Amino acid sequence: MSKHVVATVADLPPGSRKLVTVKGRPIAVFNLGGEFFALINRCPHQGAGLCEGEVTGLVTADGPGTYRLTRPGEIVRCPWHGWEFDIRTGQSWCEPSRIKAKQYPVEVAPGTALVKGPYVAETVGVTVEQDYVVVEV
Amino acid sequence: MNAFTRGAIDCDIHPGVPGIRTLLPYMNNYWKDAFIRRGADDFDLASYPPGAPITCRPDWRPEKGKPGTDMALLCAQALDAFGTRHAICNTLYGGQVAVSETMGAAICSAINDWIAAEWLSRDARLRASIVVPAQAPHLAVEEIERLAGDRRFVQILLPAAAELLYGKSYYWPIWAAAEKHGLPVGIHAGSMFRYAPTSNGWPSHYLHDYVSQSQAFEDQLLSLVSEGVFARFPNLRIVLLESGVSWLPGFLWRSVKTWRGVRSEVPWVTRPPAEIIRDHVRLTMQPFDSPPDPAIVGQVLDQLGSEELLLFATDYPHWQFEPEEGAVPPGFPPALLRKVMVENPLATYPRLQESLA
Numbered sequence: 001m002s003k004h005v006v007a008t009v010a011d012l013p014p015g016s017r018k019l020v021t022v023k024g025r026p027i028a029v030f031n032l033g034g035e036f037f038a039l040i041n042r043c044p045h046q047g048a049g050l051c052e053g054e055v056t057g058l059v060t061a062d063g064p065g066t067y068r069l070t071r072p073g074e075i076v077r078c079p080w081h082g083w084e085f086d087i088r089t090g091q092s093w094c095e096p097s098r099i100k101a102k103q104y105p106v107e108v109a110p111g112t113a114l115v116k117g118p119y120v121a122e123t124v125g126v127t128v129e130q131d132y133v134v135v136e137v
Numbered sequence: 138m139n140a141f142t143r144g145a146i147d148c149d150i151h152p153g154v155p156g157i158r159t160l161l162p163y164m165n166n167y168w169k170d171a172f173i174r175r176g177a178d179d180f181d182l183a184s185y186p187p188g189a190p191i192t193c194r195p196d197w198r199p200e201k202g203k204p205g206t207d208m209a210l211l212c213a214q215a216l217d218a219f220g221t222r223h224a225i226c227n228t229l230y231g232g233q234v235a236v237s238e239t240m241g242a243a244i245c246s247a248i249n250d251w252i253a254a255e256w257l258s259r260d261a262r263l264r265a266s267i268v269v270p271a272q273a274p275h276l277a278v279e280e281i282e283r284l285a286g287d288r289r290f291v292q293i294l295l296p297a298a299a300e301l302l303y304g305k306s307y308y309w310p311i312w313a314a315a316e317k318h319g320l321p322v323g324i325h326a327g328s329m330f331r332y333a334p335t336s337n338g339w340p341s342h343y344l345h346d347y348v349s350q351s352q353a354f355e356d357q358l359l360s361l362v363s364e365g366v367f368a369r370f371p372n373l374r375i376v377l378l379e380s381g382v383s384w385l386p387g388f389l390w391r392s393v394k395t396w397r398g399v400r401s402e403v404p405w406v407t408r409p410p411a412e413i414i415r416d417h418v419r420l421t422m423q424p425f426d427s428p429p430d431p432a433i434v435g436q437v438l439d440q441l442g443s444e445e446l447l448l449f450a451t452d453y454p455h456w457q458f459e460p461e462e463g464a465v466p467p468g469f470p471p472a473l474l475r476k477v478m479v480e481n482p483l484a485t486y487p488r489l490q491e492s493l494a
Contacts, residue, residue, distance in 0.1 A: 045397075061404035064365025065306075068404075082398035094397040094409070 001136050005121035009108055009131040012036070015073060019051040020123075022137045026051075027104060029133060030087045032074055038104040038135045039076075039090050048080035050101060056084075058093070105136040142449070142464055143220030145478035146489065149325075149378045149421045149450035150215050152256055153205030154180075154230045154248065163247035163254075168240075180231025180244065184327035184346075185455075191347060194456040204454040208256065215453035216262055219464060222479075223489055226252055226265040227294050227325055227378060234296060234329040238273035242280065245270050249284055257289045264489065266294035266323050274307060278314045285318040291488040292321050292376065297353040298328035304357075304364025312370045319487050321374035321419075324357060326350045351384040358414060359392065365405040367417050374485060376419045379452055381426040386440030389414060415443045419485050421450035422466060422477060423457040429467030438470070448485060449478040 006020040006029060017030045019041055026041035028051035041049045057072040075084050075093070084093040090103035111128040114121065119134060126132060154160065157178045161169045172178075181203070185192045193204035197214050205211055216224055232244025245268045252265045267290045269277035277293075284290050293315050301307055303324070315322045333339045334353065340346050354377050360366075367373060389411040396403075396410050406413070427437055441447075451457075451464045458464060465474065483490050 056401075059401040059404045061365075061368075061407075064369050064405045066405070084401065092397075094400065 003107075003119045003134050003136050005109075005114060005119055005124045005126055005132045006135050007124060007133045009133060012133055017051055017055070019049070020135070022135055025137060027135060027137070028076075029106065029135065030055075030076070032087060035088075036106040036108065036133050037087050038106045039085065039087065040102040040104070042101070043078040043080065043083065043085075044092070044099050044101055045078065045081060045083055048078050050076050050078060050085060053077045053079045055087075058084075058086075107134050107136075108132065109134050141474065142478060144222045145219060145449050146482035146486075147215065147219065147221045147224035147451050147453070148376070148448040148482055148485075149227055149323075149423070150211070150224045150453040151205050151455065152208075152211060152226050152228055152252065153203045153454075154228060154251075155203060155206045156180075157244075160244065160247035160251055163250040164243055168243040168247075171240075180235070182229050182231065182234060182327055183330055185229060189343065191343070191456050193454040194458075194460075196460055197454045197456075208259065211453070212260055212262075215451060216260070219451060221262060223262055223264055223482075223492070225291060225323075225486070226256060226263055227292075227323060228252055228265070228268055229325065229327060230268070232270060233268055233294070234327075235270070235272065238270060238276060241270035241272050242276040245280060246283075249280065249290070253284075253287060253289065264289055264291045264486075264492075266290065266292040267320070268294045269311070271295050271299045271308070271311070272329070274310045278310045281311070281314040281318065281320070285314075285320065288488050288491060290320070291486045292323045294323050294325060294378075296327045296329055297324050297350070297357060297380070298330075298334055300329060300331050302356060302360035302364075304360030304362070304366050306364075309366070309369070312366055312373050316370045316373045319372075321376050321485055323376045323378045324354070324380075326353075326379040328353065350379075351381050354380045355384070355388050358388075358418065359410075362392070362406060362410045362413055363403050365403070367413050368405045368407070373417060374419065375417055376421065376448065376485060378421050378450070379424070379455065379457075380420055381424050382420050382422060382441075382447065383426040383437050385420065385446075386437060386442075389440075389442070411442065415441075415446065419446055419448050419481065421448050421452070422469075423450045423452040423455075423464065425466035425469075427466065427468070429462070431468040431470070434466060434468035435470060438473070444473060444476055445481055445484065447473075447477045448482050 004022045028041040053076045057069045090101040092099040114126045235241035392410040
């Protein structure tokens, strides 16, 4: 595992997402209200890019005919067949224990720390003035 | 007697109603008078014309009278011949489909009292389903409440195609009453024929009508699951009668696949539909609808994903199997026979357990 700088925090404001490539792997990075999460950009069903999916909330019910919408912006739906994935965990809603999108650890690091290494910044130039999104792959 | 089936519980046999005159003693003065004045008698279901091939296996066809109407013949052919321990009478007659709610209720009540007095009381092996007028759910509930205390009634009977899909809230009082009394609801092949029995129009021939039966069952299962009936009535059990079996695996697979993508529309469906159906739904085994090949039957059973689903039945006197084949579908694994002939029926029908205790 190695840590990779994939964006500045300013580039990825809350509610946004970004597709990056790290070690040849497509990874979707999401900002949920200031918290960052990274999922493989490949639906475990048939491989569609989750980063292109619709981001929604979680719909649950207390009983037939009732609807409750919670956790707005925290669920991504696969663009091909609509399967729902929890952006925080990568778990599918339908079969969370068996069907999940691989998750990668993400952290925010200040440029002052990054310039000392051992981070890899292949595509993002690092300066001491900014904070960065770092994915461990 | 067939050694294979000795002691089995037959979950689907059909005593025949000779005609409306048979039922008049079980009706009030108004209905007796009304039927006589109108000269109305022929209330057989359009799904089973007395002369149609499916209505009676040739060697079971009586010399006179309608199939299933002669009790001695029924007991000899359907019970003695198979060594049946108990058999559940599912009476198919016009009360369940009459356009008039009140006439339908009068016929259903008369059938229930007739079957109790003239069948259940005369052979201790017989049990019956309560026939109810689904045309009027409130009257259906009244009938269930009237008879639920008689423990020889072990089920409630409905036709596969009614006036609405069974998941609609219009029918929920029936599900509530069924759950309250621990009565499974049997949904039997057949239609009220308020509209075409296929989603594309009216079929012209027996071939189409017989083969397309499973569509109605698929629709009702999807309706019950997607409208949340099993979420609201977690102890409700549904038994599909004369539904066929081998269509189910593909249907289950597609229902799960599709649910994964659109489940947020029905968030009360919190588990894959196949799991819900395996928990709540049972099917009788005639017809089974597969080639007589143990390998193929085994694959179907594997794909069903549960050994709890199937219930032994002859569907007497309907013509589903030949005498030389026997009532168990050819190729059915012997190791599962006791399960489907005894254990599953007892688990499905709590009232049968009482009679054996």
